[in-house]
Amino acid sequence: MERSAQARGDRTVRARRRMVERIAKGGVRCERVLRALDTVPRHLLLPEALDHRAYEISSLPIGEGQTISSPDIVAAMTEALQLMGDETVLEIGTGSAYQAAVLSKLAARVVSIERVPLLATRARSALDKLGVSNVVVHLGDGTRGRPADGPYDAIIVTAGGHEVPQPLIDQLAPGGRLVGPFGSRDTQQLVRITRGEQGALKREELGVCLFVPLVGEHGWDAK
Ligand code: SAH
Numbered sequence: 001m002e003r004s005a006q007a008r009g010d011r012t013v014r015a016r017r018r019m020v021e022r023i024a025k026g027g028v029r030c031e032r033v034l035r036a037l038d039t040v041p042r043h044l045l046l047p048e049a050l051d052h053r054a055y056e057i058s059s060l061p062i063g064e065g066q067t068i069s070s071p072d073i074v075a076a077m078t079e080a081l082q083l084m085g086d087e088t089v090l091e092i093g094t095g096s097a098y099q100a101a102v103l104s105k106l107a108a109r110v111v112s113i114e115r116v117p118l119l120a121t122r123a124r125s126a127l128d129k130l131g132v133s134n135v136v137v138h139l140g141d142g143t144r145g146r147p148a149d150g151p152y153d154a155i156i157v158t159a160g161g162h163e164v165p166q167p168l169i170d171q172l173a174p175g176g177r178l179v180g181p182f183g184s185r186d187t188q189q190l191v192r193i194t195r196g197e198q199g200a201l202k203r204e205e206l207g208v209c210l211f212v213p214l215v216g217e218h219g220w221d222a223k
Contacts, residue, residue, distance in 0.1 A: 012041070012043060012054075012055075015054075015055035016037075016038060016041075016042070016055050017038065018055065019037070019055040019056075019057065019071055020034050020037050020038045022057060022072075023037065023057070023071060023072050023075045026057075026072055027076075028072070028075040028076060028079050029079070030079045032083075032106060033075055033078050033079045033102075033106065034075070035105075036078070036102050036105035036106050037071060037074070037075055037102060039105060040098065040101045040102050040105070040130075041130065042054045042055065042068075042071065042098055043055070044126065044129065044130065045068065045096040045097055045098045045101065045126050046060060046062065046068060046096065047061075047062060047063060055071075057070055057071060057072050058070050059073075062095060062096045062119070063118070063119070064116045064118055064119055065212070066095055066116065066119060066212055067095070067212055068095060068096040068098050069095070069098070069099060069158060069211070071098075073209060074098065074099050074102055076190070076206070076207075077099075077156055077158075077179050077180075077190065078099070078102055078103065078106065078156075080177070080179045080190070080192050080206060081154045081156060081177050081179055082154075082177060083103070083106040083107050083154060085106065085107065085108065086107075086108050086153075087107040087108060087109075087152075087153035087154050088107070088108060088109045088110075088111065088149070088150075088152055088153055088154075089103050089107045089109070089110045089111070089152060089153065089154045089155070089156065090110075090111050090112075090113075090145065090146060090149070090150065090152040090154070090155045090156070090168075090171065091103060091110060091111070091112040091113070091142075091155075091156050091158065092112075092113055092142030092143070092145075092155070092156070092157045092158060092159065092168070092180070092214070093113075093114065093142060093157065093158035093159040093214070094112040094113065094114035094119065094120060094123045094137050095114065095119060095123070095158065096119075096122075096123065096126070097112070097122075097123035097126050097127050097135070097137070099156065099158055100112045100123070100127065100132075100135045100137070101127065101130060101132055101135070103135070103156070104127075104132045104134050104135050107134075107153075107154065108134065109134050109135075109136075110134060110135040110136070111135075111136055111138065111146055111149045111152075112135055112136070112137050112138070113137075113138045113139075113140050113141075113142035113146060114137060114138075114139060114142075115139070115140065115141055115142065115215060115216065117139055120137050120138075120139045123137050124137050141216035141217055142157075142214075142216065143161070143165040143167065143168070143214060143216035143217050143218035143219045144165070144167050144216070144217060144218065145165070145167040145168050145170070145171040146171075147167075147171060150171040150173075151171050151172060151173035151176065152171055152172060152173060152176060153173050153175070153176050153177075154176060154177050154178070154179075155168050155171065155172055155176070155177075155178040155179075155180075156178075156179050156180065157178070157179070157180025157181070157214065158180070158211065159181075159211050159212050159213060159214035159215070159219070160180075160181040160182065160183065160185070160188040160209075160210070160211035160212065160213055160214055161180065161181070161182050161213075161214035161218070161219045161220070162182065162183070162184070162219070162220065163182055163218075164178065164180065164182055164191060164193060165214075165216075165218030165219065166218065167218060168218075169193060169195075169201070172193070172195045173195070174195055174196070174197045174198070174199060175195065175196070175197050176194070176195045177192060177193070177194050177195075178191075178192065178193040178194075179191070179192050179193075179206075180214075181209050181210075181211045185213055185220065186210070187208060187209075187210055188208070188209050188210065188211060189205045189206075189207070189208060189209070190205070190206040190207050190208075190209050191203060191204070191205055191206070192204045192206055
């Protein structure tokens with residue numbers, strides 16, 4: 001490797017490590033999650049003009065009016081899913097594919113749905129370039145879920161809805177966890193729904209957050 005490229009690579013690795021340290025200090029304890037964040041090159045999932053900001057604790061624009069979620073939120077939501085490694089995970093809102101790439105390190109299979117065609121296309125080629133082979137990106141309205149590949153051990157919704165879409169609850173396997181932001185368009189609660197082995201549902205609120213809107217049949221109207 002040319003020397004300046006080598007130096008740039010080292011800087012990237014250091015910046016990413018600092019990002020992970022800050023996220024750990026912020027309260028994310030799960031070593032598996034922190035390790036996954038340390039291995040996903042977030043700078044390769046951003047528009048080039050922003051790649052120098054890739055390891056800031058911040059959401060950033062990715063085009064089409066959408067954002068890549070802040071890495072601390074990605075970490076907290078991923079931790080809340082309590083993945084062991086053998087799960088099938090459904091993600092609603094592929095966006096940049098950063099969250100999907102993190103999940104790919106922690107679960108067996110990820111099914112991700114994006115409603116904006118250009119973002120779905122870009123996400124597929126970005127995941128290809130990273131060599132991620134256990135994520136499939138589908139174009140469509142994720143508020144309906146994807147029964148054909150379910151039920152799911154874990155479901156993550158990465159856009160803010162008014163309520164947890166019923167089809168997603170219905171596609172949650174016994175013992176499964178669903179995590180996502182629900183509330184108004186301006187502010188949401190991060191909610192975790194757990195389905196007990198006998199089918200009973202438990203709902204927890206994990207904190208306040210702000211996401212781009214979940215738009216679809218069981219979400220907000222497009223505007
Ligand atoms: N997980 C993404 C977050 C992107 S922002 C990341 O790591 O970058 C949320 C994404 O959800 C946007 O790309 C938006 O287009 C998408 N979205 C909103 N409503 C949706 C729906 N009903 N189905 C699928 N995707 C949706």
